Amino acid sequence: MKFQLYSFGESGHSYKVALALHFSKASWEQIFIDFFQGEARSEAYKNEINRMAEVPVLVYGDKKISQSGAILDYLNGKTGNYFGKSDEERSEILRWVLWDNSKLSGSLGPTRFLMNFIPKDKKPVEVINYLQKRNDTALAVLESHLSGKNWVAADQLSAADLSCCSYLFYPEEFGFDRKSYPNIDRWLSNIEELENWKHPYDLLERAYPPK
Numbered sequence: 001m002k003f004q005l006y007s008f009g010e011s012g013h014s015y016k017v018a019l020a021l022h023f024s025k026a027s028w029e030q031i032f033i034d035f036f037q038g039e040a041r042s043e044a045y046k047n048e049i050n051r052m053a054e055v056p057v058l059v060y061g062d063k064k065i066s067q068s069g070a071i072l073d074y075l076n077g078k079t080g081n082y083f084g085k086s087d088e089e090r091s092e093i094l095r096w097v098l099w100d101n102s103k104l105s106g107s108l109g110p111t112r113f114l115m116n117f118i119p120k121d122k123k124p125v126e127v128i129n130y131l132q133k134r135n136d137t138a139l140a141v142l143e144s145h146l147s148g149k150n151w152v153a154a155d156q157l158s159a160a161d162l163s164c165c166s167y168l169f170y171p172e173e174f175g176f177d178r179k180s181y182p183n184i185d186r187w188l189s190n191i192e193e194l195e196n197w198k199h200p201y202d203l204l205e206r207a208y209p210p211k
């Protein structure tokens with residue numbers, strides 16, 4: 001049976017899951033969501049796929065699950081060791097996944113969206129400035145945490161790395177220059193050097209510009 005991932009290339013949250021599926025050599029396919037045309041907010045999507053009107057959603061047989069962290073946890077049981085080898089490791093990984101969702105990806109995602117994917121005259125400059133301050137704070141936390149460490153929360157790649165790294169691989173301008181963060185830069189290189197690593201735009205079809 002194949003995993004199906006409702007997703008689009010610009011979605012960092014989708015990339016976390018796509019990379020886990022890809023690293024695990026799972027059999028999977030992308031179900032493309034035309035995000036910038038509003039598909040994730042359509043009644044059909046909300047009724048049939050995800051009431052939260054968000055991407056990603058993973059489908060496997062009768063199972064349908066959203067929230068990248070919950071999906072990675074589900075995939076852990078099916079494909080790989082992304083949630084540690086002990087209860088202690090698991091809770092440390094979960095701690096970073098939750099932190100990422102609220103403080104890192106949860107802020108980088110909207111910043112990048114507002115800076116790159118809406119018309120110039122609609123850009124809310126004050127909101128972008130506010131988000132960038134939050135991004136700087138979160139990136140400083142990650143930079144200092146990674147000092148002397150190869151991975152975020154375990155002795156190998158885990159859901160914490162998959163979660164925290166996703167937005168940092170995108171090329172669009174959103175106020176992040178990896179060369180300014182030597183520990184983050186080294187850690188991102190560790191991920192890029194893993195066998196089979198793929199850039200988000202090589203894993204998932206893009207939705208921007210809308211057709």
Ligand SMILES: N[C@@H](CCC(=O)N[C@@H](CS)C(=O)NCC(=O)O)C(=O)O
Nearest residue numbers: 011012013053054055056067068069
């Ligand atoms: N915490 C969620 C965040 C998902 C999310 O924000 N996805 C974006 C696309 S990258 C989305 O669908 N946004 C729709 C919206 O905010 O209205 C996760 O980890 O899956």
